[in-house]
Structures are given as C-alpha cells and as structure tokens.
Amino acid sequence: MSETSSNTQGDVTQLLSELKGSPDLMDHILPLIYDDLRQVARCQQARLGSSPTLQTTELVHEAFIKLRQAAGQPIHNRLHLKRLSYLAIRQLIVDHARSKLAAKRGAGQAVESLDDELVADPMLEDESSVLQVNEALERLEQSNPELAEVVIARFFGGYTAEEIGEMLEISVRTVQRHWERARAWLLMDIQAADE
DSSP, rough: EEEEEEHHHHHHHHHHHHHHOTTHHHEEEEOOOOOHHHHHHHHHHHHTTTSOOOOOHHHHHHHHHHHTTTSOOOOOHHHHHHHHHHHHHHHHHHHHHHHHHHTTTTTOOOEEEEEHHHHSSSOOOOOHHHHHHHHHHHHHHHHHHHHHHHHHHHHHTOOOOHHHHHTTTTTHHHHHHHHHHHHHHHHHHHHHHHH
C-alpha cells in the first residue's frame, strides 16, 4: 500500500468520525473515494463488454448519488463505505440490465456460467446473464448471507480475496473457501432455474 493510499484511507476514516450524521459527509468524502469507485466501475464496464451503454463515469456518478441519498445511515469506517459502494454499483448494474432487457421485451441470449474466468476476465454480453446471476445471489443471500457477501464483493465489486478479507474482517483462506462454496451453490442454483 502506498503512503498516499494510506493517507487517503486515514483521511476517509477521520472524516467519517468528524462528520458523523452530517448531510455534507458524502460531499467531503467523494474526492477521497472517487478512485475506488472508478476501479469498481471499470471492472463492471469490462464485464458488460466493449461497447456498454453504461459508461464508467456515469456509473461512478450514479453510485455517488445513491451513496449520498443513503447518507443518513451510519457509516462506521472506510471498509464499510467500500462495501456500501459496491452494493450501490450492484444495484445500478442490475437496474440497468433490467431496463435494457425490458426495452428488448424479453429478448435474451444463453446464460453464461459463473466460474473463475467470468470473475477474473468477465464478459457478460447480455442483460439476462446479469439478472440471472443477481437472482441466484438473492436466493443465496437468503440461505447464507456470508457466502453471498463474498460473491457480491468479487463479482460486482471486482475485489481480490485479500481486499474482501480486509473488508469483511475474515482471513483470505476463509474468503477462498466461501468463494468456492458459493460458486458451487450458484452453479447448481442457476442450472436448476434453467430446467
């Protein structure tokens, strides 16, 4: 971690404690978290293919608006803020996929499978894939929220096992075990939904 990155993380944590409950909190924090949001948004832009209709900057700004609207809820620390950021981006991507699919009146392609290549080098080319993965994740959240959290951070946030471990305060090995269990669960769930 660079000294600049460490300073930024400290600045975010300090602002969170100083401005707790302030309506201006997000306005002060945006410049400090903008690069994190762009990283997640870039990951999602790559996932949506080479000519997405949802651009990186648009996704970052929409995520910021969502975070700003939720400014009334307590944000405990920088890692909690990162989690809220990738959850906001997940919601935006799913909403975008739903609206595009609705515009096509139900047209869709074959669903991609959820595997390591999809996460490491993602290319979800159609909205129905995004929605199917999201629906399976919603079912996983009901049965095992811890596994779902790891998948959401990795799939929608683009975070590494190390970053997820830090955010969720669990070991990297636990993240890897959760990922493997969640991936197997999701593959079976998606296959069952296809039948």
